[in-house]
Amino acid sequence: MLTISNAQMQALTQVWSAGLEQTLQAHVQRFFPLTAQESATLVSAARTKAASYDLYNQRDLHRFVNLCADEGIDFDLKPQNAWMRTMLLDPSVSSPSQRLDLLVSQRLHQARVQAHNARLAPPEWLQ
Amino acid sequence: MSDAAEAAASAQPPIDSPVIACPNRFALEALVLGEDGQPVAGVALELRKGSDCLRTRTSAQGLARFEGLDAAEYQLCPTELDAEAWTLTGQEALEQAGSQVKADWSAVDQAAAPEGVEHRVAAEDSVDRLALANGLFPETLWQHPRNDTLRSTRHSRNVLAPDDLLFIPAIRQQTIAVQTKLRYVIKRRGVPSRLRLRLLDSFKPLANIDWTLRVPGEATQQGQTDAEGVVQAWIGASASSAVLSYLSNGALRELDISLGALLPGGTAGGWRQRLLNLGFACDAEDQQPLSAADQQAIRRFQQSWGLPVTGDADEATVEKIRIVHDGRQLPASAQDKPVQGSS
Numbered sequence: 001m002l003t004i005s006n007a008q009m010q011a012l013t014q015v016w017s018a019g020l021e022q023t024l025q026a027h028v029q030r031f032f033p034l035t036a037q038e039s040a041t042l043v044s045a046a047r048t049k050a051a052s053y054d055l056y057n058q059r060d061l062h063r064f065v066n067l068c069a070d071e072g073i074d075f076d077l078k079p080q081n082a083w084m085r086t087m088l089l090d091p092s093v094s095s096p097s098q099r100l101d102l103l104v105s106q107r108l109h110q111a112r113v114q115a116h117n118a119r120l121a122p123p124e125w126l127q
Numbered sequence: 128m129s130d131a132a133e134a135a136a137s138a139q140p141p142i143d144s145p146v147i148a149c150p151n152r153f154a155l156e157a158l159v160l161g162e163d164g165q166p167v168a169g170v171a172l173e174l175r176k177g178s179d180c181l182r183t184r185t186s187a188q189g190l191a192r193f194e195g196l197d198a199a200e201y202q203l204c205p206t207e208l209d210a211e212a213w214t215l216t217g218q219e220a221l222e223q224a225g226s227q228v229k230a231d232w233s234a235v236d237q238a239a240a241p242e243g244v245e246h247r248v249a250a251e252d253s254v255d256r257l258a259l260a261n262g263l264f265p266e267t268l269w270q271h272p273r274n275d276t277l278r279s280t281r282h283s284r285n286v287l288a289p290d291d292l293l294f295i296p297a298i299r300q301q302t303i304a305v306q307t308k309l310r311y312v313i314k315r316r317g318v319p320s321r322l323r324l325r326l327l328d329s330f331k332p333l334a335n336i337d338w339t340l341r342v343p344g345e346a347t348q349q350g351q352t353d354a355e356g357v358v359q360a361w362i363g364a365s366a367s368s369a370v371l372s373y374l375s376n377g378a379l380r381e382l383d384i385s386l387g388a389l390l391p392g393g394t395a396g397g398w399r400q401r402l403l404n405l406g407f408a409c410d411a412e413d414q415q416p417l418s419a420a421d422q423q424a425i426r427r428f429q430q431s432w433g434l435p436v437t438g439d440a441d442e443a444t445v446e447k448i449r450i451v452h453d454g455r456q457l458p459a460s461a462q463d464k465p466v467q468g469s470s
Contacts, residue, residue, distance in 0.1 A: 031131050070132030092171045092206075094182045094231045102186050106168065109187030111128040113346045120339060120347040122372055122379060 020058060021047075024065050032069040045073045053088045054096035063104055153307035154194045154226040157203060159185045159213075159315055163361040166190070167315045175202040175302065179232040182206075195230030202302040203311065205262075210301035212264040217312040224308035241297050243273075248291040251367055253387040254284035255320045259364040262298045264317040271296050281391055282453065288391050320364040324384070325357050325454060327406075328375060330431075332356030338373040342366045362386070392449025398440060401452035402428060 024047075025039040034042065046068040047061060055064050067075060067084075076085040087103045088096075155174075159167045166189025174181045174193045185191045193201075205213055246257065258265040268274070269284040273294035281287060305311055322340075326333040333356040340348045340360050348360050352373075362369065371382040390397035395413040402409045402424055409424035417425070422438035429436045432447055 033131075066132055070129050090184070092182050093184055094180075094233060095228075097228075098183050098192075102184060105186035105188060107128050108133065109168070111133055113344075117341070117347045120349060121341075122339070 020061070023058070024061060027062055028065055028069055031066070034069065042068060042073060049073065049076075053099070055100060057097070060097050060100055063100055067103075067107075152195045152226045152228075152230075153198055153224050154192055154196060154221060155201070155224075155305055155307045156193070156221055156310040157185070157191045157305075157313055158310055159189045159191070159205075159313045160216075161315050161318045161361070162321075163319060165319075165361070167318055170205055170313075170315065171207040173204045173206045173235070174305070175204060175235055176232070178235055180235045181230055181232060193230070194226035194228040196226065196307045198307050201305050201307075203305040204300055204302040205313070206300060207298070208262045208300075208315070209264060209267060209296075209298035211267045212258075212262055212298075212316050213301075214314050214316060215303055215311060216314045218309050219312070221308050221310045240300075243294055243296040245273075246293045246295050248287045248289055248293055250289050251385070251387045252287055252289075252293075253364075254287070254293070255317070255364040256387055257293065257295060258317060261295050263296070266317070268293075268295060282449070285387065286389050286391050286397075286453075288394055288397075318364060319361045320366075322360045322362045322369070322384075322386070323357060324371065325355065326352055326373065326375075327356055333373070333375060336373055336375065338371055340369055340371050342369045392453065393445060395440070398445045398448045401448045405448070405452055 028039040050064040170185040407424040
């Protein structure tokens, strides 16, 4: 059986963590029209904000950065997004990652409903 | 959500750690569907193991997943639903049953169960809406013995008057035994609500015509009226308005529908709403004495249905308006037709 000591784990995690910022910036630049500087600023702010919602792992950070890039870094302070903050702090969901899962799922659902409704809106419906 | 954000959300996130644990833990899922077979989002679920629990809610796809579990038996409880508001309809093997996530157990909430409350009905309240908000099956709420008196005076659970007193009972939690590596399918009873509307032109059904129903926040639906001109659709119980579009005689008609706003037929506001819905143009606001428009509308209605033409909103006329409008509650003797096409 392979045993990894705590010290080894910490060393591995540090290496992983050092590259995380760059990975997130590359991800943002791939999908959003932001400069390198803007991406770096966004990722740094998003990581700080994500921590306030107990979101730390790489998968969660990718999704949280998506959210910040799309809605703005202060998305959770906007009155129209109060429901997002509520979901991210929902005490009836044990895991912070699952709270983010639910939020992402809800946003995708809303986007699909909007696209569907746009297709069926008059006058297209009459054609 | 922008296209870029949708694309970014669809991208496969990278692995979380340089070290991947063996998937020696498992998951189980619950899928909650409504009466229409569509996913129900936001249902609170608790997975219990002794005095500990995991909590989550169903996603927009109706799914809730519990991960990081030992292969064992657990108790699953929809914590915000009454026992009559849901039922287990099936289970199936879970394809991705392995889990690398660590379960974050916490203590089961031991707070005392809330008691029922007497609710003073507000404008646009309906039993369906209140049942949804309180985790109840609508008929559980409506048939509660403490609502006997109200039930005897109102013909429909969704036609209440402001200041009616409705008893909302407390939910009674129920749990089921569940195991890992399975997905449990749960039906949320009484959700969504059913909208039924009959389209008439001069009291003749608008049969087999295309319609489109738009409800804010919901997916637009399309369909066709049946031979009786009836539109039937599922809508969220919390919806308060809808727009029905249809083609009549080649012209697009749009009908704004206020959901849950219909007053009891015996009230002044109630007969006005029904008279307007039936196409008799009276004033929308209640007033005494009746305006000329009110009297004219009532006369036309009375004439159409062979009643003494008085122009007064007398008891017989108001009851006839209710019966004609509310349709499905027609007593056998009243299933008559108008004397002549009108409206």
